[in-house]
Amino acid sequence: MLLSGLCRHRRHVYHFFCFLLCTVFFNTAAASAAKHIPSLDNYFKETLNTRSGLPHNTINAITQTPDGYMWFGTWEGVARYNGREFRIFDRNPQTGLPDVGVRTFHLDKHNVLWIGGARGGLVKVQDGQWQAFPPFGELINRLFMDNQDRLWVATEGQGLYMQDATGKRTHFTLDDGLPSLQIHSLQQDANGLLWVGTANGLVYLDAQLQIQPVAADEFNGVPIFALELNHQAALLVGTERGLYLAQPSQSKPLTLLDNVPVSAILQENSDILWIGTIDRGLLRLHNGITESLDMRQGLPNNRILALLKDKEGNLWVGTNGGIFRLRDAPFNTMTTEVGLAGNYTRALLSHSNGCMYVGSSRGLTRICNGAFSIIDLTAVSVGQSVLSLAEGPDQTVLVGTYADGLIELQYDQIRRHYDTGNGLPANEVRAILPLGNGQMWVGTSNGVSLIKDDGILSLGVADGLPSSFVVSLFQTPDQRIFIGTGNGVAVYENEQLRTLNIAAYDDAHYAFGMTYDAPVNILWITTDRGLMAYHLASNDIQIIGRAQGMPFDKIFELVQDQQGSFWISSNRGILRLNRSHALALLAGKRSSLSVELYGESDGMISSQANGGSAKAGALHHDGSVWFATSMGVTRVQPERLQQFAEIAPPVVIEKVHVDGQALPLGSPVNLIAGSNRLEISYAGLGFVMSGRIQYRTKLVGFDRDWVARGTAITAEYTNLPPGEYRFLVSASYPDGEWSKQEAVYTFTLLPHLWQRWWFKFAIILLLTTLSIIAVRWRMSSLRHTEQRLRKLVAEQTTELQLLARQDALTGLANRRAFDEELQHEYQRAQRNNTTLCLALIDVDHFKRVNDQLSHAVGDEVLKRLAEVLKQQCRTVDMLARWGGEEFVVLLPDTSLQDASEVCERLRHKVEKLNFTDLAADLHITISIGLTTNNKLELPQLLVSADKALYNAKKLGRNRLALADNTR
Known part of the structure; x- marks a missing residue:
């Protein structure tokens, strides 16, 4: 930032091109050329507060240390977060804090964490060790370590302090040129100038540590709450009246936001600027576009105090109501808030025109290139409750409704309408199957109909249908028509119906969906007892149910992605399983499946997916997989899961307990003889999918190879033999790479006295000496001495054997x-x-x-x-x-x-x-x-x-x- 007051110091002037680039960055005209930036609605929103383990809901400061931990400063202490739980550090001998209130963090270039807060408390945390400095006696608002390793301390009412590496402090007050003793913000620019935002304007310290005023009216007589360098090292200034960018060589700054009280600034990259406000929530500027999030969109409070982007790309927002996090979750859910006709969605159609059609209980929505349009069906459908969708000839859209029959749309206009008045057996249409010859099968709640040019042929239970309630239809390459009902599956072939006995497989009844797998000529059928594989060549049926690894019985729709995985919807979330593993199980090469279950913590607003009509899932042209749920339509981009997997989360050892007693985590420790139960707790510091982090451990000296721990965060060992051990643990996201650097804990389990080699040697030497003395003392007592010694050895051996095999407390076997x-x-x-x-x-x-x-x-x-x-x-x-x-x-x-x-x-x-x-x-x-x-x-x-x-x-x-x- 260069203002007229600063221009007098020409050696500090930035090149003029900085201004030009900054201006281009915020120019709306650049938006069309910039890369696509997802809408804020595409992020998964999550709130953490006192119910989650925070000591206080006001989050004054946020940082992430190099080991991966997230740190939050509150009025009730420091909260350190590992993705699962918080650890609270408050006023105690370990921290040295004079008060629990923490106002600010600063992570310096040496990776030292500085903490400042109430009563002027100042501590630093390095390598897990806390060091307290003499307090300043006044609330510390900001800390900043400059490029000369001088620590600057901004206070609430005592002005500005500078503490050098020796601990010597220099005090700056009104007499030195500060416009106010209340300091809100600090920042150093590329030229080494330290900028100071006060309650009454902006100043800077020059190379001689002289305080210099700034001429711009926008920065005088107004609180300066936030200072930040943008991607071009120009200064962003957040004030009570707005956000400004200092112009190089001009006295008047560039106004980015007017009449908005700015409290926090985060320059994410050259395209995105995040702004926290005092009372208007969170704003995002990108390419001239301003987006906002406030309490109406889930923000816990509209007062923003801190912003941070972590190493995985999660945005952490500190508010007066807790932590708000925007993260790029695996699933993204769309609801009426972004344009859906209704949240209770039932059917999906990925159309050949590139659009996705979503049928809900309140109407039909078309989504094209991110734009939402609601299609009006009121001419023939009063309730507009959509149950099923399919694409007909000439890119028509076939819409099955709950109470108004079948509607055919062309270019969003109603072309034809079928209901009970012109031949359908019921107006409740749950499945639609257009055929290549212009005919169409329609599944209803009262049977199935074939619509032909010369009329409608309807089939019901009397014709061989196992149930009149039809929920799915499918035509296989050999032209057979498979009809899924509420009581089994029927096959229409050569104008005849025959029934598949799926009830023989764990008493299955409902056939919710069908998907053809061409390479293996299998028709996959989702049922209320798991996944069935119908072999079209042999007419054989196999089932993959709970006994083979399915977590529950009822599944609705199977979608095969482009990466070789099956995605399956259910009432309890979305399942993902490897297709090759499923085929191997059918071939007898595997005994069970490993299934991943995704739900609300992965971006779904509701984990309850919908079934009972076709189709409730779809593969879109961009490779994304979509499912209808009871709260909007949710989608996942499978290839992005691999991107998540490529992030290897760092792993740390958090706690070590031996027989219930905590041990230090530092240098190698010696465990006393007889230590029985060792518990080691660890955590992978990843925040994209914290609950899905996988672990493996290896106790060198005991384990021959790595031990898979799944998502368990504790390893336990009992009755280890004496020796030296190294415990290793690494972490990964599902199907991802393991941590490149394992967390290590080294310890030695000391032996009992009787387990030491020299003790055994001494016993042998003693017995030998006694035997020699006995022989020399009196030959006549040899037999007596020998018997005594044998008895002694036998008693000691029995005692040792008993100690080694019996639990001392209970008397049971150990x-x-x-x-x-x-x-x-x-x-x-x-x-x-x-x-x-x-x-x-x-x-x-x-x-x-x-x-x-x-x-x-x-x-x-x-x-x-x-x-x-x-x-x-x-x-x-x-x-x-x-x-x-x-x-x-x-x-x-x-x-x-x-x-x-x-x-x-x-x-x-x-x-x-x-x-x-x-x-x-x-x-x-x-x-x-x-x-x-x-x-x-x-x-x-x-x-x-x-x-x-x-x-x-x-x-x-x-x-x-x-x-x-x-x-």
């Missing part, structure tokens, strides 16, 4: 003993082809017992539980303590039903236990995960049981849950 028995019984079960069951038991809410009643009470509870479990288990079963509050039961030669009865008996017995002698309101329950060796290798048994246990807890605890392989 994990080592259990592992040996598990391996033995698994091999025996494999040889004899018998069923081996394994149950993993966890005490519900046991942490509350330790925290609220003491560890002594917790230990007594565990001992009593162990005794009860031991009494209730059968003699053939093996009960062991798995670690902490977890137990494990091995049930050899036991069917799943018998094992379930044993587990339920254990659960009921524990539920009835009386612990009132320990605490008046103490009530203990357990959750159980049960699995079998069905289709599982030995290493997978415990993983399967653990997943079942997790499901039992997820379903409410105090229950038995069976593993997926048992179904």
Whole structure:
């Protein structure tokens, strides 16, 4: 920025072309040549507030540190966010803050985070260490580290401070030329001038640290709330009266926004400028176009205090009502707010003219090149409730309605209309199938009709249709017509109807949609029991249902994208599965599928997709996949998911606990001998799809290879042998690359005295010496001494063996003993082809017992539980303590039903236990995960049981849950 007051210092003048480029940037005429920028409506909006874990809803400052964490400054402390949860730092010895109120952040060029706030508190955070400086005694509004490593501190009422690297402070006040002691903003330009925005105008400090005034009237006598350098290093000035761009060589600045109180500025790139206002919400300027978001569009509050674009492209907005985030989610949903006729959408048509037609309960919408047009059907349809769509000959649009029959449109004009008055069996039209010969099949709620030039042929239950309620129609390349109904599928061939017995496959009834897969000559049918594959050549049917990996029964529409994936709609979200995996499963080369479920956290306003009419999903000409939902039409661009996957989120280790005690995260640590349970929590710091981040871990010294953890954020190890270990963890988005740099935690588990080599050597040496002395002392006592020594060795060996195989607290077998028995019984079960069951038991809410009643009470509870479990288990079963509050039961030669009865008996017995002698309101329950060796290798048994246990807890605890392989 160069104003007339600054022009007197010619060595600081910018080249004139900066102004020209800035002017071009904001010129509307450039909009047509600029690259396409998505509308604000195309972003997924999300709000985080105190209900999400924030300590306060006013967000004064936002930054992202190089490790990937998001930091938020509030009046109740600093909140650090990992994409799943907040960690709060308030006034305590660790932070050194004199007050919890935090007003500003500054991340300097050395990646040091500076924090300023109430009572003049100033701290810096570097490599996880907090260092406090003497407070300034006044609220700090802004911090800025200049190019000479001098820290500038703007206060609310004491003017401006400069603190050098030694900690020496220089104070600037009214006497030095400041127009006000209330400083709002700081910025340094490319020439090294420090600009200071005050409550009464704008000034700058020259190279000699002399305060110089600015001549422009726009910047005098007015609060200057925000200063920012644009992409050409020119100065943007946000004031109470508007937003300005300083013109190089001219005294009058360029007005970008007039009469708008600007509180925050973010120059995203050469095309986009974000502006936060004091009372008018969020604005975006791009190519001369101004867009706005306020509380009417979901902004939690119209006062914007901070703006930040993170490393993945998410925009974070700090408001008085919480954090508002705009992110490029996988799915984008369109509703009546952007032009749809109605939000309850049912049918989609990707037309050959490049437009998408959307049928809803309140009318028909055409979307062409982002423009929305509502097509008027009132001439023949009172309610305009659309159920089905199809493209007819000559690019006509066929519209099936809920109560007004079938409408044929050409160039948006009604060409023909069919209803019960001219031959349709019902006015409720749920499926339309135009044929190449000009004929047309129409599926209604009262049968199916074939419209021909010479009339209408209607077929119903009496003609062989399994149900009169028709929901889908499809013609295969061999000219067969498949008719999906509410009670099965009929095939029309050679003017005859025959029925497919889909009820034989898990009692399926509804056939909601059909999609032809040409390379394999398969007709995929979506049903209320999963996905069916009808082999057209052999007429064979196979099903992919819950037993094969589908998360639920009812699915509506299948769309195959251009990347080789199936997208399937349902009442509970949109599924994605790999087509090649589905074919491999049909061929017997896979036993199950891995399915991804997308929902409201991925950009859908409602995860409830609609089915029951055709077609409820479509592949558009641009490769996007569209689905009708109960709240608008949603679309996903599959190729963009790969772009998300290419982002490898950084990963950090957040917490380490050994036997419930927290350990430091810094240098390698030594764990005391006998440390039993190690828990390591970690987080992938990605914010595009935080809940979908996948993890893998490897404990070097224990694991031979990487262990897939899925989305689990904790790894647990029990009964590790003594030794040196390195724990590694990496993260990725689904189908993406793993983090290039793993997070590492190094530790050493020290051995017991009796596990040290020198102790064993000393014992041997002692025994040998005693033997020699005994021989020399008296030959006659040799036999007695030998017996005594053998007895001593046997006792010590027995004691060591007992310690190594028995849990000290409960007296049960420990994990080592259990592992040996598990391996033995698994091999025996494999040889004899018998069923081996394994149950993993966890005490519900046991942490509350330790925290609220003491560890002594917790230990007594565990001992009593162990005794009860031991009494209730059968003699053939093996009960062991798995670690902490977890137990494990091995049930050899036991069917799943018998094992379930044993587990339920254990659960009921524990539920009835009386612990009132320990605490008046103490009530203990357990959750159980049960699995079998069905289709599982030995290493997978415990993983399967653990997943079942997790499901039992997820379903409410105090229950038995069976593993997926048992179904």
